[in-house]
Amino acid sequence: MTHINVLDPGASPLDYYGFELRRHREAAGLTQRQLGDIVNYTGSLVGQIETARKLPTQEFSERVDAALGTGGLLSRLVGLVMRSQLPAWFQQVAELESRAKGICVFQPQLVHGLLQTEAYARAVLSAMGDHDLDNRTSARLARQRILDKEEPPVLWAIFTEAVLHQEVGGKKVMREQLRRLLSHERNPSINVQILPYETGVHAGLMGSFDIFRFARDPSIVYSEDYETGHPTANPDAVESRSLRYDHLQAAALSVKDSAALIRRVMEERYGEQLASDRDHMA
Incomplete structure (x- = not known):
């Protein structure tokens, strides 16, 4: 008899998601393979998500919601699941990003996470090892869904020219990443500015920081070091x-x-x- 991993739905958002996925699948009388065939994923992947060994994606959640008639339950849960996979000290920042009406970011070394491609994000996150890299990359990219909302925040991103030259993941990855930045050129909600080398001394020499602005709440500034982040609503800061x-x-x-x-x-x-880059941008 096949051993079925019993999840505690209160253990984590990912466990709760897996518990609900299994509950609704079994209520529909479907095996993992049958559900996978319906939503065009493997039964193995369905099983890994049900046992909290793999993160669900937004697309997977939407397809399963439609197949099982869950009324959008899993699609609503997936954001919470992804946020829970971020480092504990960063989860508050992800919450601020999701609520902000305006976000101003300054990064002197790397493209900001809200604008990273998958390959660039993987390269950045792999700098300290490949442990759980797929899930960590998925969790980072999930933050970008705020930019696709019906009323997205207005994002201003300032990078130093060094960010364009810092070769993260190789030339192919960088071409893709810079092409992503260019794709927002005519998007009034996403504004990218470059601080050129010729600027010399500038107001950001102390390091990266973000500013979150809200419709009703006070603004919050955020900075981080190697180990943790520091959000504050102190008016002087x-x-x-x-x-x-x-x-x-x-x-x-x-x-x-x-x-x-x-x-x-x-x-x-x-x-x-x-030549292909020019064709792409033509």
């Missing part, structure tokens, strides 16, 4: 970081000129497939 951000925006290239610089770096530094 918010005012200080907001002033720094104003100076960074003034020193950075315009959105249009930033896109031109990104294209130039793509050609000069990652141009092995220059």
Whole structure:
């Protein structure tokens, strides 16, 4: 007789998701393989998600909701599941991202997580090892769903030119990542500015930080070190970081000129497939 892993639905959001998936599947009289065939996934994957060994995706959740008639239950749960997979100290930040009406980010070394491609995110997260890399990458990318909401937050992202040259994951990964940044060039909700090398000394030399602005609540600023993050609503801190951000925006290239610089770096530094890059952007 096959051993069935018994989940405690109160152990974690992922366990609760798996418990509910199994409960609704069995109520429908379907095996894992049969459900997999219906939603175009393997029965093995269904089993791994039911036993909390694999993270569900938004697409998987939507397909299973439709197949089992769950009224969108799993689609509502998947966001909570993904957030629970983030480091404990970062979960509050993900919550701030999901509620914010406006987000301002400054990153001097890497593309911000909200704008990373899957390959770039995997390369960044693998820097300290491959343990649970698939799930960690999925959890990071899941944060980006806030940009697809009916009323998404307005995102301002300032990167130093060094971010464009820091070769994360190889040239192919970087071409894909820079192409992703360019894809937002005409999106008024996502604005990317580059702080060029020629700027020299600038207001962001102390490191990266984010500012979250809300419809009714006070703004919150966030910074992090190697081990943890530091969100605060202290008015003095918010005012200080907001002033720094104003100076960074003034020193950075315009959105249009930033896109031109990104294209130039793509050609000069990652141009092995220059012709195809041009075809893609034409």
